[in-house]
Amino acid sequence: MNSPHIASAYDEELKYLTRRISEMGGTAEQMVADSVRALVSTDAALAQKVISEDVILDEAERQINEKAIVTIARRQPVAADLREIMGAIRIAAELERVGDLGKNTAKRVFAVQSAGIPRALARGLEHLAELALMQLKEVLDVYATRSAEKAKAIRERDDEIDAIYTSLFRELLTYMMEDPRNITPCTHLLFCAKNIERIGDHATNIAETIYYMTTGSQPEGDRPKDDNTTSLVAGVADSTA
């Protein structure tokens, strides 16, 4: 860890950023968990709560950016300090996006409410959400401890989420082919699954940012990818599912 600054107010400013990011992380996690719970149990009240919470993250991101800009202007940060502040700006943006995705999932609760969700699909979505949330939680823990090793490990695990997303995608296609009346709710669920899968990507982005903040270099190599949905077609989905 770095020793404290000679100007102690500088340390306070950096601590403020760290604290606000952690708070944003907690809110984003809660929103995502609630949105998936609202979806699988078609709980409109909970969905409404998630939708209304999005402004908290928007406001937090705005405040973090403002503080970061002022700190850059006043302190002319360099080296690890500069990376710390740039990292805070980036991570705040990622978490704000995670909140948006939770909100979008919550909004779709109203569209699928009447049709209901088949149990098997709900379980698939829950599992996907569990993995995405675990990744988000771990990456926020890594933000607190600044372990470059752990940040790298998280980044290398995104393919689990991709694989489950691909299998959900296939399942939803199957449901749609079985009965055209499933198309509307299943399309919404497809977006929800995509939302959750994107959360895993944002967690991975955050992991990369933490790696950069800690080491000063970008993590090497491509991220592992197991999202094959871009090349899936209905017939293929049937035969390979």
Add this chain to the structure above:
Amino acid sequence: MNIMSETAAEKVLEKKMNEISYKMIGEAVSVYYGDKRALYDVGLKVRENTVTALIGPSGCGKSTFLRTLNRMNDTIEGCRVTGRIVLDGDDIYDPSIDVVELRARVGMVFQKPNPFPKSIYENVSYGPRIHGLARTKADMDAVVETSLQRAGLWNEVKDRLHESGTGLSGGQQQRLCIARAVAVSPEVILMDEPCSALDPIATAKIEELIHELRANFTIVIVTHSMQQAARVSQRTAMFHLGNLVEENDTDKMFTNPDDQRTQDYIMGRFG
């Protein structure tokens, strides 16, 4: 066959262009003031047509090192320099070296602007005159004009060349000193905190000037302002307690330095 050899030739040329040429090389330079040792075996290579910034806390030896580069330490009683400093392959501490000629090749600009109490014209023409660099009055006029232009001062003083140099503002005086240093066509210009007595606008002008001078000269600058080092230099050397701690590309130095002491110093943390 022909194509291959052409490519090979290109590669050689490219390699040559990418090759770094060093203007001055310090090897195991140590400086003693009487019994007190101020520098410990400093090895630093100064790249040609590059601005090298020397940074570090007060008393770290950065100014001492700078002054070894044109033997300014010779004037200090009890000062002893060991090791080797080479300018274009020649050891500058070799007894055969003419110190006056050395200082014409390696000029210096000081912290406080120190124009001679003479006219602007005479301030600039003094060096070329004693070194016999201009034969005629017209030659000298040309040298004075070019030097003042290079120092970014010509337009401000061209109508009052025969007024006293000390009547100029601080920033103008410092640029006059730079014009004076440039007038003898040096190869290296050493600057010891050239902006510490100047306001931000005068500082910006000097920094812009340093940027332009780099095309023709090799510049080594000592500065207490980390931001200034970051703004003007391509290479940065960090000194601490008489040791060279780290020398690196300035971009690297201010984003991700290798040494913890550099990191603590530039970030303003307790080391």
